[in-house]
Amino acid sequence: MAKLSIQNLDVKGKEVLMRVDFNVPLKDGAITDDTRIQAAVPSIRHLIEGGAKLVLCSHLGRPKGEPKPEFSLAPAAARLSELLGKSVTMAPDCVGEEVAALRAGLAEGDVLLLENTRYYSAEEKNDPEFAKQLAGSAEIFVNDAFGTAHRAHASTEGVTHFVATSAMGFLLARELEYLVDKLAEPQRPFLVIMGGAKVSDKIEVINALMAKADAFIIGGAMAYTFRKAQGYEIGKSLVENDKLELALDILKNADAKGVRFLLPADTRITQEFKDGAETQVTAPYAEGGAIPADWEGIDIGDQAIEDFVKEVKSSKTIVWNGPMGVFEIGSFAKGTQKVAEAVAATDAVTIVGGGDSVTAANKFGIADKVTFISTGGGASLELLEGKELPGVAALDEA
Numbered sequence: 272m273a274k275l276s277i278q279n280l281d282v283k284g285k286e287v288l289m290r291v292d293f294n295v296p297l298k299d300g301a302i303t304d305d306t307r308i309q310a311a312v313p314s315i316r317h318l319i320e321g322g323a324k325l326v327l328c329s330h331l332g333r334p335k336g337e338p339k340p341e342f343s344l345a346p347a348a349a350r351l352s353e354l355l356g357k358s359v360t361m362a363p364d365c366v367g368e369e370v371a372a373l374r375a376g377l378a379e380g381d382v383l384l385l386e387n388t389r390y391y392s393a394e395e396k397n398d399p400e401f402a403k404q405l406a407g408s409a410e411i412f413v414n415d416a417f418g419t420a421h422r423a424h425a426s427t428e429g430v431t432h433f434v435a436t437s438a439m440g441f442l443l444a445r446e447l448e449y450l451v452d453k454l455a456e457p458q459r460p461f462l463v464i465m466g467g468a469k470v471s472d473k474i475e476v477i478n479a480l481m482a483k484a485d486a487f488i489i490g491g492a493m494a495y496t497f498r499k500a501q502g503y504e505i506g507k508s509l510v511e512n513d514k515l516e517l518a519l520d521i522l523k524n525a526d527a528k529g530v531r532f533l534l535p536a537d538t539r540i541t542q543e544f545k546d547g548a549e550t551q552v553t554a555p556y557a558e559g560g561a562i563p564a565d566w567e568g569i570d571i572g573d574q575a576i577e578d579f580v581k582e583v584k585s586s587k588t589i590v591w592n593g594p595m596g597v598f599e600i601g602s603f604a605k606g607t608q609k610v611a612e613a614v615a616a617t618d619a620v621t622i623v624g625g626g627d628s629v630t631a632a633n634k635f636g637i638a639d640k641v642t643f644i645s646t647g648g649g650a651s652l653e654l655l656e657g658k659e660l661p662g663v664a665a666l667d668e669a
């Protein structure tokens with residue numbers, strides 16, 4: 272069943288609470304990639320032009336239930352204001368009396384951005400009392416936060432129980448349409464490239480994706496959990512020690528199903544996590560390579576780049592989620608850049624998903640050379656897995 276769209280709502284004079292995903296990368300307080308803000312603009316404009324009193328809410332990063340100024344959404348309010356060409360008021364909080372007063376004072380066409388919902392642990396717990404406060408006096412809730420639609424949080428799921436109407440925005444609709452349709456019958460071989468730092472989230476979906484994909488490339492921090500599980504030394508690299516058994520199970524499962532499963536043959540390592548730091552490439556693991564105790568993996572090695580590029584070239588559908596290394600730092604970016612360029616150069620159907628992956632695609636100039644850019648990483652993987660996303664399931668039927 273299709274979900275209700277904002278296209279079909281009369282919002283004139285009504286208070287509308289819209290969940291957006293303004294979880295954008297920041298450096299020294301400045302937004303380094305505003306793709307997610309731009310992506311929400313069509314829904315925002317539609318609601319403003321329809322005469323809504325618009326209240327936006329989002330999380331940013333993982334502040335773990337406490338107000339932390341470095342996770343403030345204030346830079347997003349400033350950027351949105353520039354994109355819309357009109358003022359956007361930044362609220363000092365996401366709930367409470369002061370916020371309620373600001374909401375009550377909105378006129379038709381006004382836009383208020385609430386402060387980071389994850390300043391409260393009640394957000395991720397999907398606490399009903401917190402959800403009720405977020406809903407406040409809004410009659411209508413709109414979800415346009417595709418990147419967070421796989422989370423059952425107060426601002427994505429809970430809030431729908433405290434408003435009269437819950438609908439999807441244009442971005443959410445477009446993502447669902449594209450990802451579900453394009454990937455329903457993928458051209459084969461179908462390759463999934465995974466990397467990044469959200470290891471515990473993403474490793475959980477691999478077994479389920481094996482029913483769909485013919486091959487996997489694992490880069491980024493996730494690779495070290497697999498290598499450690501296989502008994503290799505990984506030094507100070509990021510690792511999820513409670514996922515070692517799962518990693519072994521995945522390797523066994525891939526073997527049994529005949530799914531190609533590529534781990535990086537070698538790793539670029541450093542002792543200092545900063546640009547210009549000395550880096551080395553380990554010997555291939557198969558030839559006794561290891562990461563020394565006080566070194567850390569920060570990118571895939573040169574042999575891994577060669578292997579991964581070859582795999583990319585022989586694929587017909589590619590989903591890429593998660594950078595191969597710490598691409599934000601110039602001297603650790605080579606693996607991500609080479610894989611990105613290889614993805615862009617194929618004539619395969621190519622889908623790049625995830626906040627940081629999209630940032631990497633923009634940085635390396637390949638964003639307009641891929642078939643589809645998705646604003647969601649974890650969300651697109653769960654969709655691909657065939658799961659219903661809680662933030663979508665909670666919306667009203669059309």
Ligand SMILES: Nc1ncnc2c1ncn2[C@@H]1O[C@H](COP(=O)(O)OP(=O)(O)O)[C@@H](O)[C@H]1O
Pocket residue numbers: 466467468469470490491492509568569570592593594595596597598599624625626627628629648649
């Ligand atoms: N080897 C690594 N060690 C530490 N961090 C890494 C490593 N490889 C990639 N990362 C980091 O992973 C982050 C992106 O991870 P993630 O949020 O999972 O991706 P996405 O947002 O695309 O879903 C980037 O900031 C990058 O610096």
Ligand SMILES: O=C(OP(=O)(O)O)[C@H](O)COP(=O)(O)O
Pocket residue numbers: 292294332333418419422469624625626627646647648649650
């Ligand atoms: O950046 C996000 O997801 P992504 O890294 O999977 O694209 C979303 O904003 C969700 O953030 P979360 O993974 O902290 O819940």
